[in-house]
Amino acid sequence: MLKLKMISKVFNPGTVNEKKALDHVNLELADGDFATIVGSNGAGKSTLFNAVTGSFYVDEGQIILAGEDITYRKEHIRSKEIGHLFQDPLKGSAPHMTIEENMALAYLRASTASHAYFSRISRKEKQMFREQLSLLDMGLEDRMKQPVGLLSGGQRQALTLLMATMVTPKILLLDEHTAALDPSTAQKVLELTRRIVAERRITCLMVTHNMHQALELGNRTLMMDGGRIVLDVQGEEREKMTVDDLLARFKDQAGRQLDNDRILLS
Amino acid sequence: MGAIFTFSIFQSALELGCIYSLVALALFISFSILNIADLSTDGCFTLGCAVGAMVTMSGHPFLAFPAAMAAGVCSGFVTAFLQTKMGVPSILAGIIVNTGLYTINIAVMGFSSNINLFGCDTIFSLAKEVSETEWYGNWYKIVIVAAIVLITGVILAWFLNTRLGLSIRATGDNEYMVRASSINPVFTITVGLCAANSLTALSGAVLAQYQKSCDINLGTGMVTIALASLIIGETLIGKGGMFKKVVGVILGSCLYRFIVAIALRLSVPAECLKLVSALIVAFAIAFPYLKGQAAFYKTRRMPLGIGERNGKGGDNIC
Numbered sequence: 001m002l003k004l005k006m007i008s009k010v011f012n013p014g015t016v017n018e019k020k021a022l023d024h025v026n027l028e029l030a031d032g033d034f035a036t037i038v039g040s041n042g043a044g045k046s047t048l049f050n051a052v053t054g055s056f057y058v059d060e061g062q063i064i065l066a067g068e069d070i071t072y073r074k075e076h077i078r079s080k081e082i083g084h085l086f087q088d089p090l091k092g093s094a095p096h097m098t099i100e101e102n103m104a105l106a107y108l109r110a111s112t113a114s115h116a117y118f119s120r121i122s123r124k125e126k127q128m129f130r131e132q133l134s135l136l137d138m139g140l141e142d143r144m145k146q147p148v149g150l151l152s153g154g155q156r157q158a159l160t161l162l163m164a165t166m167v168t169p170k171i172l173l174l175d176e177h178t179a180a181l182d183p184s185t186a187q188k189v190l191e192l193t194r195r196i197v198a199e200r201r202i203t204c205l206m207v208t209h210n211m212h213q214a215l216e217l218g219n220r221t222l223m224m225d226g227g228r229i230v231l232d233v234q235g236e237e238r239e240k241m242t243v244d245d246l247l248a249r250f251k252d253q254a255g256r257q258l259d260n261d262r263i264l265l266s
Numbered sequence: 267m268g269a270i271f272t273f274s275i276f277q278s279a280l281e282l283g284c285i286y287s288l289v290a291l292a293l294f295i296s297f298s299i300l301n302i303a304d305l306s307t308d309g310c311f312t313l314g315c316a317v318g319a320m321v322t323m324s325g326h327p328f329l330a331f332p333a334a335m336a337a338g339v340c341s342g343f344v345t346a347f348l349q350t351k352m353g354v355p356s357i358l359a360g361i362i363v364n365t366g367l368y369t370i371n372i373a374v375m376g377f378s379s380n381i382n383l384f385g386c387d388t389i390f391s392l393a394k395e396v397s398e399t400e401w402y403g404n405w406y407k408i409v410i411v412a413a414i415v416l417i418t419g420v421i422l423a424w425f426l427n428t429r430l431g432l433s434i435r436a437t438g439d440n441e442y443m444v445r446a447s448s449i450n451p452v453f454t455i456t457v458g459l460c461a462a463n464s465l466t467a468l469s470g471a472v473l474a475q476y477q478k479s480c481d482i483n484l485g486t487g488m489v490t491i492a493l494a495s496l497i498i499g500e501t502l503i504g505k506g507g508m509f510k511k512v513v514g515v516i517l518g519s520c521l522y523r524f525i526v527a528i529a530l531r532l533s534v535p536a537e538c539l540k541l542v543s544a545l546i547v548a549f550a551i552a553f554p555y556l557k558g559q560a561a562f563y564k565t566r567r568m569p570l571g572i573g574e575r576n577g578k579g580g581d582n583i584c
Contacts, residue, residue, distance in 0.1 A: 053445075053446070055445070074450075075445060076445070076447075076448055076449060076450040076451070077448070079445070079446055079447055079448045080448040084446040086442065086446075088442075090440075091440065091442035091443065091446075092442070092443055092446065093440065093443055094435070094436045094439035094440045094443055095439060095440065096435075096439050097432070097435055097436065097439060101432050101435075102436075104429065104432055105429075105432050105433065105436055105443075105447055105449070106447060108429055108432075108433070108447070108448060108449070109447070109448045116429055117428065117429055117430040118425075118428045118429070118430060119428060119429055120424075120427055120428055120429075121427075147505075163447075164446075
């Protein structure tokens, strides 16, 4: 589904702040793959996501999504097929617009016809939004006319997840999307993520700082360091792996301890 | 001092309030919704006035409005183009366009600094001929102006609830979300600024026909006045849907005109009017903040009340 061929990105080239954020990264995700990514601070996890979404263009290499070369495609065109959740729950929805309006914006991706520009939210769509919201089991279906700014962080992140997957994306990028939530809400959002991804067989990449989660969720674990993918385990090898094994493997590969100031080992 | 509000003052404040409310609606789009300070408003207002006046003078009072709006769209497009495609910061883009428009406005007016429309047909003079009754003679100007504002307001409120309108609102509300969804901010900013400037220019054209003249300096300070109206309106209405907000902006504009009318009635000299406007704007913007501060000081001065609420009684606090 997603193929990264030798992509590289250098920030601030030629200055003292030069930083090789991505160093010839190769990655191939099969249809329906759910890969977790762990890595130290500044390893290039978020940069990798931003390269895929098109926040910047890569210096070298090729990005192929579902057989199409999107390396130089504009961000807003790519985002029709890419779902992206940020760590900050406030980034995924517009606070001064109602829940209904936010969902209508997300649903815009479904229509490509230009006459849709001047159409309003139809009753049928409202019904559909309501049904989807009720799946969250947070009572949001009765608050559709309220501005999103009134929701809690967890509710907003759940809503963002719903919006990102409303029109099934070709790939879903989750950038520590539960890290800013309290443990029980995080669990709920994670459960929701697992369910939606499994039901629709969405190809998914998820950054996490929770080592346990990294091994438990999905079918594949990647480890990044210094702008490279240093470890890629799946299948039987992954099933047998413990958190300690994972850390040991990292040390072997990177030649030092994993340092992430927010890492959770349990 | 007996009657601060005479009937004619009330009437002209309402008329001007409605005319200028179109500029306030324009700033509602650019300033409140898109979160862009569009400083080309002054020049664009004069542009609308000049184009409207010239077209009216050539004998097409009705064509004056779409022509002025088209001119406004062009001006808005240039401002948007500068900031989205040329990397010019948005405030600078507005200032640059504003400066350039001065020359264009003079050129539109045939290189003279003012023109007058006495003896030309305007929508007001045409409407006056419709009926002879006294009531109509007093109110026909308000009827026309209110109709224009009402139609514009309804269309605007409707537009902001369409998908394109939602996209424009999201662009100013959360840039991260816009980047992650399939909205093209270049497109939405351009459409938003074109719409906003077309309203500014429409306001100028209506004013040209209303006062039967056009002056090159007519637009000076327009952005401050419109901002005052907008903020008064937003303070008045508070939260609510798009329709409610649009109504609030129109009311704010009328209220601003009443305040100015009262200031004039209290024999503030006309030369001081800009200073009065500036004071009103400063006060209108500061008002919600001051209200919050006042509430805070009130709570701070009353620890006794809090003690009682916690069930401890007030005696242990000194």
